[in-house]
Amino acid sequence: MPNAFNPSVSAELPGPAWLADLRREVAEGIDDVAPPSSDEEVWRYSRIGDLELDRFQPLVVQAPLVDPLAGPGATDVNAATLVLRNGWLEDSWISAEAAGLGVTAGPIGDLEDGAAYFASVLNVPVDLFGHLNRAFGPEPLAVVIPDGVRLDAPIVVRIHTDADSSALFPRLFVRGGLDSDVTIVEHHTSADVVSMVAPVLEALVEADARLSHALIQDLGTGVWQFAHQVFRVAQNATVETFVAGLGGCYARTRTDCRLVGRGAEAHLTAAYYGEGDQTHDFRTFQEHAAPDTTSELLFKGALDDTSRSVYSGLIRVDPEAVRTRAYQTNRNIKLSPDAWAQSVPNLEIETDDVVCSHASTVSPVDEDQLFYLESRGVPTTIAERLLVEGFFNDVVKRAPTEAVGLALRAALVERLDRRLRNFRPEAAA
């Protein structure tokens, strides 16, 4: 392990004693954690071999704010807003209504139950980045929705990176109480830096609750991202996850969705767009551990230039998870002959009484559809653009809030405009 990741660095981070103890324990054992290798199935096709971890250092103090952050939107339309910069809480706000209902949003270290919540969904980190997050995350956050509380407005968490050459470890814990209903939008952005960010989300969705979660990943193209999100979904609860993969140099998002209560339900959605030499890497685990559970996944991506994508998804059905319904669809459009997409669906089913399906495709724009548009007089590049926009329609419709849908659509349009300008320089004006 590079020198920068040593226990004395970890020991300088702020927080309560329980957090310091936990950090120290993880930091002292960090040299025993094997670094990921593309020999492991879960890292196969990844670019982990290209990562030079010693280029990045964890921060012991917050970096000075150079450019003020553009807000994540007017705070008054949100139930709460948290701004995490380089792993430290920069700003937080909660509406009077949400506060009145007992909702809390802030550092997990400030909570009475903080120690009980921390790592309660993800007991053991799944890889080196998870361990590093525990040892070097300066200010983990928690959002706690009390039982029975339903919020119409979303809680927005802006996670921004602006420290160059740094290794950053944002962390968020969410508890949606019994019969609660909340939408949480994480917006990950960065300045034009070369850094590594390894965010962790732990979400506990209690019985009969609904959690809708979005991650808009709009990092700069110099940033390596290793995100891990874990959802534990209790009886008759529903989780909807949504990822917009837009930025990053290498952007990996691993999603573990564990349906642990009877009748639990999950809908997982992602849209990604690769340009230049970006790599998007998605690993999903739909784990059915209880009867009558349903999971349904739709991931769609478009890859231009020499960009790459990996989708690898496992549907796992435990022996007791009878009457499981599990669906998984991954579709990729290659917009350039030099783009590359890999789609690997896997099933591990230990009971007979299930309905499972998976479908994956990697293909160029549909030739018949392209010809149809061309035969009406639509120029080839514009026809491709219409088709790609249309390809993402069903995913955009699944965005948890209108604002997220609009943001995704705008980001896609921006990229498709850029693509068109590269074809037709005269259209740049």
Add this chain to the structure above:
Amino acid sequence: MTTERVLRIEGLCARVGDTHILGGIDLEVRAGEVHAIMGPNGSGKSTLSHVLMGRSGYEVTAGSVTLDGTDLLGLAPWERAQAGLFLALQHPTEVPGVSLESMLVEAAVAGGRDPVGIRESLVVEAERIGFDEKFLDRPVNVDLSGGEKKRNEALQMSVIRPRYAVLDEIDSGLDVDALSAVARRVEDSTNETGLGVLVITHFSRLLEVLQPDRVHVLSHGRIHASGGPELAERLEAEGYTGILGEAADAPEVAVELSLGPDPFADPLA
């Protein structure tokens, strides 16, 4: 000097892979004329329509196609459409996620035409052609019945206002009402905008509502007989073997067989 308004196909030969399908097609469709191409399965009717629009996979090996003097074969499919050619497909493609309006707007913008009136034009033409207005907001052809898709092709033709339209089996899958609505709209365009039409069909039923000026019988990639509307009636009565005789099986001798008047004679002369 004004350019002669004619879609002129001369000596057109084409192949798909190693299979030669068109063996020298000569045809002239003048503005306002309706020409019907009839022929048995596998005679090359659909290939001709795809070759005219420039679909990839169809390779022209000889001949020329000009539209009002513009060489079409050197153009990309969308440029052929912008030059004034329209192809109504036998099996209109479903295009999920793309609306009819956005497709036609992009086509208009690319052609330097004002896209502002397109919505209104769609509504007016949909009414005229009996295309349910609620389908206008669906993605192109998605979840439409076979008949609705054909009406949609005629609708788009009316909005785009091409100079020449190739209608590939537009009658298949259409009920009688739809057939006459579509035929009437095509007929009207020949009068209103001088649309030249090449209608490709199996059956003479369409030609009862859409009166052709000329009928051509295609077999083995060549036109073996040309004539007036009476040729379609003969086909109905005698079948292709009746008209083509041995030609249906022996194209090399059929070259001599020409039943109608000279197909290249100027019908307006």
